[in-house]
Amino acid sequence: MIRFEHVTKRYPDGTKAVEDLSFEVAEGELVTLVGPSGCGKTTTMKMVNRLIEPTSGRILLNGEDIAAADPVELRRHIGYVIQQVGLFPHKTVLENTATVPQLIGTPKAKARARAAELLELVGLDPSVYGGRYPEQLSGGQRQRVGVARALAADPPVLLMDEPFGAVDPVVRERLQNEFLTLQRTVRKTILLVTHDLEEAIRLGDRMAVYGTGTIEQFARPAAVLGAPATDYVASFVGADRGLKRLAVTRVGEDDLTAPESGAPAPAAAVELGATLREALAVLLQEDSGRIGVTRPGSGALIGVLTPEGVHRALRRAQLQEA
Numbered sequence: 570m571i572r573f574e575h576v577t578k579r580y581p582d583g584t585k586a587v588e589d590l591s592f593e594v595a596e597g598e599l600v601t602l603v604g605p606s607g608c609g610k611t612t613t614m615k616m617v618n619r620l621i622e623p624t625s626g627r628i629l630l631n632g633e634d635i636a637a638a639d640p641v642e643l644r645r646h647i648g649y650v651i652q653q654v655g656l657f658p659h660k661t662v663l664e665n666t667a668t669v670p671q672l673i674g675t676p677k678a679k680a681r682a683r684a685a686e687l688l689e690l691v692g693l694d695p696s697v698y699g700g701r702y703p704e705q706l707s708g709g710q711r712q713r714v715g716v717a718r719a720l721a722a723d724p725p726v727l728l729m730d731e732p733f734g735a736v737d738p739v740v741r742e743r744l745q746n747e748f749l750t751l752q753r754t755v756r757k758t759i760l761l762v763t764h765d766l767e768e769a770i771r772l773g774d775r776m777a778v779y780g781t782g783t784i785e786q787f788a789r790p791a792a793v794l795g796a797p798a799t800d801y802v803a804s805f806v807g808a809d810r811g812l813k814r815l816a817v818t819r820v821g822e823d824d825l826t827a828p829e830s831g832a833p834a835p836a837a838a839v840e841l842g843a844t845l846r847e848a849l850a851v852l853l854q855e856d857s858g859r860i861g862v863t864r865p866g867s868g869a870l871i872g873v874l875t876p877e878g879v880h881r882a883l884r885r886a887q888l889q890e891a
């Protein structure tokens with residue numbers, strides 16, 4: 570879907586922002602770009618919607634070189650969400666969200682109906698928030714409007730630059746989770762820039778870990794944590810790798826023991842597919858040292874998870890990465 574081929578960007582003052590980048594983002598995939606300040610993440614992203622032109626190399630969108638596309642036309646297919654959101658202060662939330670569809674000629678009533686749907690989708694009741702102005706919202710609510718506005722034109726591709734950067738950690742985690750749920754429905758192809766490793770791990774189907782101007786590793790988060798490609802990546806992901814691995818490994822049926830017949834059902838449970846971190850958080854509160862694991866949807870008990878099961882799951886994840 571998005572393909573970088575040997576892309577280098579040198580700014581006029583001689584700064585080499587990125588050098589010889591080659592990678593591909595599949596359709597419907599969310600790739601996070603993570604690395605320290607100044608490593609070239611934003612430059613990479615802005616080359617996709619031609620806010621910045623590469624010095625050499627090519628970027629293909631659906632197999633076509635974007636250098637040949639009309640930039641305005643190109644940007645209609647690429648949503649863009651930035652940290653400061655950039656909502657129009659004199660327009661209401663509903664008007665802000667309907668901006669792009671109206672620009673591309675969708676009749677006003679239809680654009681507004683679609684905007685209301687999208688506000689609902691990002692968790693803002695349009696009857697409550699639609700008529701408000703941006704200054705009457707919290708930072709987290711403004712960011713949701715930014716996401717709704719970017720989705721309004723239904724672009725196949727979304728570029729997101731620190732989209733959850735301006736809010737405190739608790740709201741941030743909630744927004745991230747809501748965003749992941751939303752992404753499961755809308756399945757956009759997304760490049761998301763962050764300097765927050767946790768965010769890159771939590772959100773990315775795959776992640777690109779930047780050194781200075783180059784990608785040191787491009788892989789699934791579990792692989793980056795389990796098998797860092799270079800010493801740089803190892804030190805970037807840090808010594809608490811085991812903990813982070815909990816956040817990306819999911820409880821599987823093989824990790825469970827059968828419920829003992831006659832024993833009372835465990836008092837607490839998580840769904841199959843929960844992360845080990847979620848499971849462990851529940852497990853640590855259970856004096857019995859065991860929790861149930863249920864089938865998503867039906868809620869039927871499948872088995873029991875104990876600390877040994879968590880250990881088994883971690884070992885399994887480690888072996889798969891090796």
Ligand SMILES: Nc1ncnc2c1ncn2[C@@H]1O[C@H](COP(=O)(O)OP(=O)(O)OP(=O)(O)O)[C@@H](O)[C@H]1O
Nearest residue numbers: 580582584586605606607608609610611612613764
């Ligand atoms: N217009 C410009 N002219 C010259 N150098 C620039 C320009 N824009 C960015 N740079 C430099 O290019 C490098 C990469 O910048 P970029 O903004 O892509 O980094 P980043 O990884 O997004 O950083 P941050 O996380 O701080 O936003 C930096 O050294 C930066 O100073």
